[in-house]
Amino acid sequence: MENPKINIRETTLLSDNHYLLQKVTFDYTTEKGTDTQTREVYDRGNGATVLLYNREYGNVVLIRQFRLPTYLNKNETGMMIEACAGLIEEADPAETVRREAIEETGYHISKVEKAFAAYMSPGAVTEILHCFVAEYTKDMKLSEGGGLATEHENIQILEMPFKQALEMVKSGEISDAKTIMLLQYAQINKLLEI
Numbered sequence: 320m321e322n323p324k325i326n327i328r329e330t331t332l333l334s335d336n337h338y339l340l341q342k343v344t345f346d347y348t349t350e351k352g353t354d355t356q357t358r359e360v361y362d363r364g365n366g367a368t369v370l371l372y373n374r375e376y377g378n379v380v381l382i383r384q385f386r387l388p389t390y391l392n393k394n395e396t397g398m399m400i401e402a403c404a405g406l407i408e409e410a411d412p413a414e415t416v417r418r419e420a421i422e423e424t425g426y427h428i429s430k431v432e433k434a435f436a437a438y439m440s441p442g443a444v445t446e447i448l449h450c451f452v453a454e455y456t457k458d459m460k461l462s463e464g465g466g467l468a469t470e471h472e473n474i475q476i477l478e479m480p481f482k483q484a485l486e487m488v489k490s491g492e493i494s495d496a497k498t499i500m501l502l503q504y505a506q507i508n509k510l511l512e513i
């Protein structure tokens with residue numbers, strides 16, 4: 320199939336209460352003709368995430384926090400176990416994960432390695448998420464972490480054996496997409512095998 324030619328006809332702002340919800344009408348043209356479609360698109364910017372791991376201890380650092388959208392969709396407690404992550408503000412993705420690692424886990428990491436980038440929900444959300452891995456050591460724990468009190472983040476830090484994290488993916492206790500992808504990336508690339 321040839322790529323369609325796209326022409327954006329109209330963009331209507333439905334909400335800019337915190338992020339942007341827009342209604343977009345566009346022409347989708349192929350050799351068969353033109354079809355006009357309308358879609359709602361949620362734009363909350365782009366994000367970056369990092370899996371902290373240590374080969375020697377065989378551990379990864381994850382975080383646990385309440386996520387309202389999951390609570391509204393069958394996650395009974397609303398609590399989610401995730402890799403540390405945040406929205407890219409002014410900084411580049413690597414800077415973002417360094418900042419978020421400090422804010423959320425208290426680990427002051429320096430070297431980060433890009434793993435991949437992924438559109439998280441391409442039918443509705445514009446966001447691309449830049450995914451990193453980084454080695455941490457105990458002496459990098461220089462602050463408490465836990466997220467920004469001003470943002471009511473209430474983040475719990477979980478340092479656990481890599482094996483246990485993989486079992487939690489299997490059991491469904493870890494059900495966050497970026498976290499599953501990063502744990503499997505670490506497994507495929509043997510990051511935690513000495």
Ligand SMILES: Nc1nc2c(ncn2[C@@H]2O[C@H](COP(=O)(O)OP(=O)(O)O[C@H]3O[C@H](CO)[C@@H](O)[C@H](O)[C@@H]3O)[C@@H](O)[C@H]2O)c(=O)[nH]1
Nearest residue numbers: 337338365366367368404405406439446448470471472497
């Ligand atoms: N007042 C208000 N605050 C909001 C709203 N939406 C988000 N926030 C707040 O904005 C802050 C965002 O925190 P970050 O750590 O920067 O982002 P995140 O929520 O962890 O997002 C990360 O994970 C997402 C889910 O996997 C990713 O989608 C995202 O890209 C990023 O990586 C949080 O304190 C959150 O409560 C809103 O509608 N209103």
Ligand SMILES: [Mg+2]
Nearest residue numbers: 403404405423
């Ligand atoms: Mg976060």
